[in-house]
Amino acid sequence: MKELEEKILKEGKILPGNVLLVGSFLNQQVDVALLRNMAKEVKRLFPQEITKIVTVEASGIAFATAVALELDVPFVFAKKSKASNLSGAIYSAEVYSFTHEKQYKIFINEDYLKPTDKVLILDDFLAKGEAIRGLIALIEQSGATLVGAAVEIEKVFQNGGNSLRAEGYDVKALASITDMTDSTIKFN
Amino acid sequence: MKELEEKILKEGKILPGNVLLVGSFLNQQVDVALLRNMAKEVKRLFPQEITKIVTVEASGIAFATAVALELDVPFVFAKKSKASNLSGAIYSAEVYSFTHEKQYKIFINEDYLKPTDKVLILDDFLAKGEAIRGLIALIEQSGATLVGAAVEIEKVFQNGGNSLRAEGYDVKALASITDMTDSTIKFN
Numbered sequence: 001m002k003e004l005e006e007k008i009l010k011e012g013k014i015l016p017g018n019v020l021l022v023g024s025f026l027n028q029q030v031d032v033a034l035l036r037n038m039a040k041e042v043k044r045l046f047p048q049e050i051t052k053i054v055t056v057e058a059s060g061i062a063f064a065t066a067v068a069l070e071l072d073v074p075f076v077f078a079k080k081s082k083a084s085n086l087s088g089a090i091y092s093a094e095v096y097s098f099t100h101e102k103q104y105k106i107f108i109n110e111d112y113l114k115p116t117d118k119v120l121i122l123d124d125f126l127a128k129g130e131a132i133r134g135l136i137a138l139i140e141q142s143g144a145t146l147v148g149a150a151v152e153i154e155k156v157f158q159n160g161g162n163s164l165r166a167e168g169y170d171v172k173a174l175a176s177i178t179d180m181t182d183s184t185i186k187f188n
Numbered sequence: 189m190k191e192l193e194e195k196i197l198k199e200g201k202i203l204p205g206n207v208l209l210v211g212s213f214l215n216q217q218v219d220v221a222l223l224r225n226m227a228k229e230v231k232r233l234f235p236q237e238i239t240k241i242v243t244v245e246a247s248g249i250a251f252a253t254a255v256a257l258e259l260d261v262p263f264v265f266a267k268k269s270k271a272s273n274l275s276g277a278i279y280s281a282e283v284y285s286f287t288h289e290k291q292y293k294i295f296i297n298e299d300y301l302k303p304t305d306k307v308l309i310l311d312d313f314l315a316k317g318e319a320i321r322g323l324i325a326l327i328e329q330s331g332a333t334l335v336g337a338a339v340e341i342e343k344v345f346q347n348g349g350n351s352l353r354a355e356g357y358d359v360k361a362l363a364s365i366t367d368m369t370d371s372t373i374k375f376n
Contacts, residue, residue, distance in 0.1 A: 024299065024300070029264045029299075029300040032256045032257050032260060033260070035257070036257060057247075058246035058249060059245075061246060061249040061250055062250075062265075064250075066253060069257065075217070075220070076217045076218070077250075109217075111212065112211075112212070112216060112217040
């Protein structure tokens with residue numbers, strides 16, 4: 001998606017450890033015109049029937065909200081802590097975050113994912129694919145049908161997306177970064 | 189807002205410690221038709237010029253996204269941890285969460301709040317007002333103008349909202365719960 005690629009080139013900042021900062025327009029401050037266009041693009045990329053959107057807190061929620069409003073379907077976000085406001089039977093999975101260098105659990109209340117659901121996973125970044133694998137595990141536990149996954153930015157060189165595609169998952173990115181150095185970002 | 193009150197009466201669940209569970213439609217699974225109408229209602233309640241929306245991760249993000257899309261202004265969410273993807277100079281404030289019984293810090297990158305900004309704070313719940321006070325502190329540090337705060341649900345009996353109003357802040361709720369027991373929820 002050209003508009004997103006141009007924004008990344010203009011405002012993205014690269015830090016050591018393959019970290020791409022997009023806080024000025026994507027995941028701390030959010031540019032709503034871009035967000036609206038990204039939601040429309042996801043709708044175009046996934047014309048299949050979708051009954052529910054699933055993401056993981058916190059930085060995926062803005063994207064999920066915009067796409068859910070565009071598709072007019074409910075969305076659910078997996079929580080990272082089993083807080084007092086998460087009750088009843090739950091699905092859970094383990095996720096390792098390379099960004100934060102720690103293992104965490106994600107949870108979704110069983111009431112919010114049903115075997116009849118056709119689910120699209122959304123997230124902001126796809127690097128090694130750990131968060132998406134965690135969400136896939138929750139969806140498989142529920143018996144729902146996984147339609148696919150859409151991410152704002154895929155860091156292709158970290159192989160998570162290609163490894164998921166090799167297993168048959170329909171994973172699409174709005175911007176696919178093939179190479180990232182101190183001074184350049186390349187898209188495919 | 190009648191639609192939200194009816195949804196709370198129909199699907200809300202009360203737990204000990206004044207916890208109201210609204211996970212089925214508001215803060216784990218999100219009903220987008222209701223969300224869209226809440227965003228329109230915020231626009232009606234705050235007709236003043238607003239240049240930026242500020243909230244705190246994670247459960248305020250869906251509401252903030254919908255309102256930002258409706259008002260067509262950027263939004264910023266304060267983060268609860270100073271992760272590797274939050275760089276540069278930051279504003280920070282302390283917040284005590286009664287729900288989770290712990291103190292935490294919230295952060296916003298200085299680039300995302302400017303003295304020229306006219307800011308509306310959004311959050312899902314207002315109980316004792318701690319999260320909103322933390323966000324007010326960040327906004328004051330930036331020199332931006334605070335227009336007011338809108339929340340989805342205020343638990344009036346926990347006094348955070350009235351205490352903020354007594355200090356002159358323009359705080360509005362889409363549903364104001366005056367009393368909550370095991371079996372009944374009353375609105376004003």
